[in-house]
Amino acid sequence: MKSILILMTDEGGGGHRASASALRDAFLERFSDQVQLSMIDLWADFAPALLSRVPKSYRFLVDDVPWLYRLIYEVGENAQLVEPVMSAAANVLRPLFDRAIRASSPDLIVSVHPLVQGVILHVLEKTKRPIPLVTVVTDLVTIPPVWFDRRAALCFVPSDEGYRLALRAGLRQEQLRLSGLPIRGAFSRVTRSKLQLQQDLGMVTGVPTALIVSGGEGMGRVADISRFAAARLAADTVVGAPPAGQLVIICGRNQDLKQELDARNWPVPVMVKGFVEDIWDYMAASDCVVTKAGPGTIAEGLALGLPLLLTGYIPGQEKGNVPYVLKHGVGAYVEDPWQIAEVLAGWLGPQRATLEQFAHNARALGRPRAASEIVNAIVELL
Numbered sequence: 001m002k003s004i005l006i007l008m009t010d011e012g013g014g015g016h017r018a019s020a021s022a023l024r025d026a027f028l029e030r031f032s033d034q035v036q037l038s039m040i041d042l043w044a045d046f047a048p049a050l051l052s053r054v055p056k057s058y059r060f061l062v063d064d065v066p067w068l069y070r071l072i073y074e075v076g077e078n079a080q081l082v083e084p085v086m087s088a089a090a091n092v093l094r095p096l097f098d099r100a101i102r103a104s105s106p107d108l109i110v111s112v113h114p115l116v117q118g119v120i121l122h123v124l125e126k127t128k129r130p131i132p133l134v135t136v137v138t139d140l141v142t143i144p145p146v147w148f149d150r151r152a153a154l155c156f157v158p159s160d161e162g163y164r165l166a167l168r169a170g171l172r173q174e175q176l177r178l179s180g181l182p183i184r185g186a187f188s189r190v191t192r193s194k195l196q197l198q199q200d201l202g203m204v205t206g207v208p209t210a211l212i213v214s215g216g217e218g219m220g221r222v223a224d225i226s227r228f229a230a231a232r233l234a235a236d237t238v239v240g241a242p243p244a245g246q247l248v249i250i251c252g253r254n255q256d257l258k259q260e261l262d263a264r265n266w267p268v269p270v271m272v273k274g275f276v277e278d279i280w281d282y283m284a285a286s287d288c289v290v291t292k293a294g295p296g297t298i299a300e301g302l303a304l305g306l307p308l309l310l311t312g313y314i315p316g317q318e319k320g321n322v323p324y325v326l327k328h329g330v331g332a333y334v335e336d337p338w339q340i341a342e343v344l345a346g347w348l349g350p351q352r353a354t355l356e357q358f359a360h361n362a363r364a365l366g367r368p369r370a371a372s373e374i375v376n377a378i379v380e381l382l
Contacts, residue, residue, distance in 0.1 A: 002382050005106035006039040007116045015296040017041075019138040020112045022182040026371040029185060031379055038104040042097065042116055097123045101131070108153075108382055109133045112182075114146045121151045134378055136182060137162055140295035141320030145169045154381060156374050158299070158367075159324065179374050180367025181299035188368035190284045190304065197285035204246050204269045208348035211286035211306075213250045213279075213297055214257070221337060222249065223260055225290060225311060226270070228341035234267035236345055243268045245348040248282055251275075280304065288347055288355060290340065293321040293333075302366035307331050307347065307358035311340055330362040 004027065008020040024039050097119060101109070109131055111117035117135050124131055132153035137143055141161045148155060148169035155171055157163050158181040166176055190197075198205045210229065214222045226249050236244035246269035251258040253275050261272045276282060279300070283289065289301045293313035298321055301308050308331030313319055325331045334340045347355040367373075 001034060001036055002107045002379075003036045003038070003105055004108050004110060004378070004382075005101070005104040006037065006110045006112065007042045007100075007120065008039065008112045009041050009043040009115065015294060016113045016138055018184075018296055019136065019182045020110075022184045022371040023110065023112070023136065023375060026182070026185060026375040027379075030372060030375060034379065035382075038106070040100060040104075042100060042113075042120075045100070094123050094126060098127055101127075101129065106131060108378065110136060110378065112136045112138050114139075114144060117149050117152060118146060121149055125151075132381065134381070136179075136374060137166075138181060138295065139317045140181060140298060141324045142317050144317070150175075154377065156377070158295070158370070161320065161324065177374075177377055179377075180370030181295055182371035182374055183296065183299050183303060183368070184280070185369075185371060186278070186280045187283075187300055187303040188372075190280055192281075192284070194285055197281055201271075201281060201285055203248065203271060203285060204243065207243050207269065208245045209248060209286040210245060210288055210290055210309075210344050210348065211248045211250065211282055212290040214252050214254065214292075221311070222251065222257060224337040225340050226261060227264075228337045229290075229344050230266050230268050230270060232338075232341035232345045233348070236349055237268065244345070246270065248286060249273065250279065250282065288331075288344070288358075290344065293318045293325070295321060298325065299367070299370075302330060302362045303368035305359050305363035305366060307355055307362060309334065309340065309343060309347070311335060311337075328361060328365050330358050330365055 006020050006024055008016045020039055024037055027035055027037050109120060111120065111133060117133055121133055135147065135149065135152045135155040137147050137155065137157050140158055143162050143165050148166050148171050150170050152175065154177060155166055155175055156177045156179040157166055158179065163176060163178050195205050203209065212222060212226055226247060230247060233243065233245040248271045249261055250273050251261065258272055258274050283300060283304050283306055286306065288307040288309060289297065290309045290311060291297045293310045298308060308325050310322055310325055310331060310333040312335055313322055322333045326333060332343055334343055
């Protein structure tokens, strides 16, 4: 039996952990009798106390000092600056990170975070451990060069744009695999109809549905968007007829947001949820997704053929996701909450044909089995 160590960290939000978990589940589902899995948060679990708290600063930087986050990200896009920093960090942290490797004694290492593979490959070189490392890129389009280390045995990229960036960074074609973003296998196994899902989840059945999501951390202007969208749908509702639309709002771990929305009197049917494990059911019960341009939510929406109404992006790694969605004709980008409500009302009403075209394009672009394809290739490498 082979041992595989998956390395991640929560720096950059929960998307990296979600991708790591999707890979772990795919390994266990397909190869539980052939591989032994370990998954650790490298920086939180093994870095010194000061560095281990860095991941927790992510939301503060994004929400409160976005200019600083943008500056840090732009510095990270400069390989000439990043490489000596990674090398220095690896020299300092080598004993701690070597302990992480020895604890699992892996036959292969998988990295799903850009701040992992560089330092670990350096540690492996210095300790003369011939353990292959595989990189699974979890940014969608805007991918800094720190992701692309030429020493990696394989590098899985989620998009054509990512493939071209990897070649430009010096990786060879035989190192690269175009795979899609790893998402949980449940997105490829939704079998209940939309009407059945709406009934099972407690929605109003047969009513056009918009799913508004804020990510695992509950970020973005969800409250304003929801308020305007509900008012706009109410204005389109004919007296005595079914509602023009309904909203499902996923607040993630943001309890303040959930309490605020729960306390409102809504003019159309609205379901407010906190963090949900079965997000695929709520997506499959909906007609479109309203979200910031996070790569995980985009990949999940595409996997289920859902049009995407993007409302914002985090400067840096999410910027390129907006033109990606527009170029492939799978959605729209609108920042103003009232304009978002206008677009949404059109999609769920008189512009239904536009919504259906977006859905058709999304189904063609989605990669619901990406995680399975990635683990198949990794096991073949072993």
